[in-house]
Amino acid sequence: MAARNTQQTDADDWRQIVTSLYPDALTRTYCVPPVQFNRVPYLRGTVPGTGLSVHLLQPHASTRLLHTALSTKPEGWTLPQHMWTEEPGPHLPPVAMQDCDLQDDFAQNHVMLNLQELGDSRHEAMFILSQLQFGSYLNEPAYAAAAERLPRPKDLPQDRQGDFDFLLIHRQHGILVGELKSVGKNSNAANETDDDVIAEKVKKAVKQLDKSERVVRHLVSDMGPGMTVKKTLFLPYVSSAQLERVLDNDEQLEQAVCQSLGAANAAEAVQLCCCSDQLSQPASYWHVTPAVLSQLSTWWQHRMSCTVDARLTDQHYLDIVARFVGPATTVSVPCYNGVRVEVRTAGQAVAELGRRLALLVLTLQQLDLMNRDPPLVYITGAPGTGKTVVLVLQGVRWLRQGHDVHVISTLYTTRAVSTSIKQQLEMSLSAGPTPLTPGSVSYHLYDIFNREGDVDQAVTDLVASVKNGQLHVLIDEVSFDSRLRYGPRHTRLVTRLAQQVPHLYLWCAGVHNTKIPPALQTQVFTVPLRSAPAVLREIQPAIHSVPVHDYSDSGVPAPGDGLSVIRLSHHGNAHTGRWPLDCAQCGQDIAAELRRLGVGWSVANSPSRLSYRDVFVLTRSRDLHDDVTDETGRVTSPASGVVQGLKDAGVPVSVLGDQDWLHNRARWEGAVQDVAVAATDTVTVAEHGYVTGLERRVVAVLQGRDQEDDDRGRTDEVTDLGDRLDAVSRCTTQLITVRTPPVTTTPPSLTTTTTPATTTTPRHNLIQQPLPPPSPPRPLPPPPATTTTTTAKRRGGRKCVLS
Structure with a gap:
């Protein structure tokens, strides 16, 4: 009796933990792990000219990337505090x-x-459990005593080794064991694969299925007789017709498959398998259309819904789930350095995938550029292709060679990213091996958008900084587009420096690819490195609307596809204001999603956690502000609705908007410095132009318009594309969109899933006619008359403003 009570206590505890991790366990579908983490092996290597040891992706015929596994700051930082806080460890x-x-x-x-x-x-x-190793079941040392009282795989000497490709535990229908075979993935255009190859793979799959069934039945054998356990084959690149033909031509294989799946004949067996007919197209695997869902549902009805296990109560179901995904079972994902990383929840998946995406990554092209080391370089490419990373690495090399490095911020909208570059250079220099005579970092602030004279001032300052006949300069977020006010001014700055400094070393970067000065050697980066594919699919529709090079196929999988976009609606009785920015309920809805992801929660013994500093909430509106107070501290203008909603929900918030720029410059400068290095554990709510070049793991993008958009007659489609390029691109892992439902039919937007062309490199060109050229933004109104000349500067423009 004591043993039974102890066992019941263990079950109660595990069930309670599971329901805390998965609060909707009785009503919704959970994937465990929530994201497929791809295997990416590494070797050791060095970044040229730095003498720093890094990990490199193992060269392979199917890959064209070199991943440098450099550490990021702990506690959930998205931006590296510096690039090598830890040695990569022993040779792998x-x-x-x-x-x-x-x-x-x-x-x-x-x-x-x-x-x-x-x-x-x-x-x-x-x-939906995937890739669960038999040996991971009930193997946590802290629960060894409880596990000893339960059936485990080690009790089956012939079947103790192996894994479940898929294990579906359903509230009504019991358990489904699935074996996956990727045969046919590299077949020819007609999707024909040699029948003998398919037959061999299916034969192997059947044996593995039968083994998995024996293991599952053993593991739940103490929970009552007759537990429903079904089996299926997942053949995503083999059609039902192909499979049926293979079975018809091999009588022995047909008998084995029918017996394993409980089918009367080959045709019935095929209906119980999930083939390419029931799944989305490989070239657009994420796009599960209603037609695909209909086919999947038909397969599901054939395989599962014919039997409902009436013995499965809520408690019984949760007890089964608690054994397979509860605290006693290890739920880990592959990691390049062999360290076990446990990922059970969506928040942990976002944290871990964000960590992997934040590792510094170099393509072979980027490594070649650094090896060649040309003096004058303009790096261009779509967001997240590693432009800023290469600038920082080049700056570190110059510093270690003993040269002073000058980091230039040419616009107010580049203050944050320029500060980040400066911070990384300084800390990387202090963290690594110290050269005998290292260089120093100088930081220069200009505003060539609002003050044309700053071009001349910058040239004067930099020429005066020439040391030993040489000058080393880094400038991020540059555009030479003549349709922008600051485009020709950037051109004049670079051209005059090249003319007046014979030994000039200037590396700059930006997204636009037009009107590049001939003095600069252009390098185009097209491989996406910083955002998960699920986020990239939201950015790509904007790429063809502006002079920006499109993304290209990397030839190697991303660390993971990413979680589905969370789409919230500014609609309903509790919502107020025209746009989400003005709505406190939208702020509370965002806060609820952050809670669901576990943002700000402390997870014991888990490095995979999200902090508030990992979150951006971005808008295009210049009306964003926190509480505005007078000299007595009295609130004269309450905070924007979404800011107030976040605060009311207990989320710590920092605001970076135009109001502080106009009325409290010191607070604005402090906020820029803070967001650049993520120094404070708060959610940053900002106009997206101020965080150009920065990234966060979780980004909420608020749909909106300001008076300038209305004055210029910008359509919702144009503002939507601008949000994609400038705000969505700040996200690495989990995107949240908040939009007002359209009253009438509108062009494709962030709420629309678009079917891409069926190619190996996805391209989402939603704009058939080119948009008008970008135009400079409206300068801010002048600050109050009491503001000094130093603080009367108007801010620069957004990275890209579409007319």
Whole structure:
């Protein structure tokens, strides 16, 4: 009796932990882990000219990237405080990476996304477990005593080793074991694969399925007789017709498949398998259309809904889930350095995927550029292609060579990213091996948008800074586009420096690819490195609308596809104001999503956590502000609605907007410094122009317009594309959009899923006619008359303003 009571206590505790991790366990679908983490092996290497040890992605016929695994600051920082806070550790043995590894990861992600969409669309209560090792079941040392009383895989000597490709635990239908085979992924255009190859893979899959069934039945054998356990094959690149043909031609294989799946004949067996007919297209695997969901539902009805396990009560279901994903079972994901990383919840997945995306990454092209080391370089490319990273690495090399490095901020909108570059240079220099005579970092602030004379002043200052006949300069977020007020001014700055300083070393970067001065050698970066594919798919529709190079296929999978975009609506009785910025309820809705992700929570023994500093809330409106107070501290203008809503929900907030720029310059400068290095653990609410070049793991983008948009007659489509390019691109991992539902049919927007062309490199060109050229933004109104000349500067423009 004592043992039974102890066992019941363990079950109660595990069930309570599971319901705290998955509060909607009885009503919705959860994937565990929530994201497919791809295997990316590393080797050791060095960044040229720095003498610093890094990890490099193992060269492979299918890859064209070198990943440098450099540490980021702990406690959830998105931006590296400096690039090498930790040594990479001991040399790692080379990890063999075959084409089949890449195919299997891709197929696993493909099927998991489809199953998640199926569960969500049907409102199914189930857990989708993927790649769970038998040995991970009830193997946590802290729960060893409790595990000893329960059936485990080690009790089955013949079956103790292995894994479940997919294990679906359903509230009504019991357990479904799924075996995945990626055969056919590299077939020809007609999607034909040699039948013998398919037959061999299916034969192997059946044996693995039967083994997995034996293990599952053993693991739940103490929970009552007759637990419903079904099996299926996932063949995402083999059609149903192909599979049926293979079975018809191999009588022995047909018998084995029918017996394993409980089918009467080959045709029925095929209906119980999930083939390419039921899944989204590989070239757009994330785009699960209603037609695909209909086919998936048909398969699901054939495989599962014919039987409802009436013995499965809520408690019984949660007890099964608690054993497979509760605290006693290890839920880990692969990691390049062999360290076990546990990821159970969506928040942990965002944190871990964000950490991997924040690792410094170099492509072979970037490494070649640094090896060649040309003196005058303009790096251009879409957001998140590593432009700023290469600038920083080049600056570190110059410093270690003993040269002074001058970091230039040419616009008020580049203050934050320029501050970040300066910070990384200084801390990277102090963290690494100290050269005998290191250089120093100088930081120069100008505003060539509002003061044309700052071009001449910058040239004068920099020429005066020439040392030993040389000058080393870094400028980020540059544009030479003549349609922008500051475009020709950037051109004049670079041209005059090149003329007056014979030994000038100037590396600059920006997104625009037009009107580049001939003095600069242009380098185009096209491989996306900083954002998960789920975020990139939201950015890409804007790429073709402006003079920006499109993304290209990297030839290697991203660390993970990313979580689905969270789409909130500014609509309903509790919502107020024309736009989300003015709505306190929208702020509370964002706060609720942050709570769901566990932002700000302390997770014991888990490095995968999200801090408030990992979050941006971005708007295009210049009306954003916190409480405005007079000299007595009395609030004269309450904070914007979304800011107040976040505060009311207990979220610590920092605001970076135009009002402080106009009325409290000291506070504005302090906020810029803070956001640049994420010094304070707060959510930053900002106009997106002020955080150009910075990134966060979680970004909420608020739809909106200001008076300038109305005055210039900008359509919602144009403002939407601007938000994609300037705000969505600040996100690495989890995107949240908050939009007002359209009254009438509108062009594709952030709420619309777009079907891309079926190519190996996804391209989302939603704009068939080119948009008008970008125009300079309206300067801010002058500050109060009491403001000094120093503080009367008007701020610079956004990175890209579409007319």
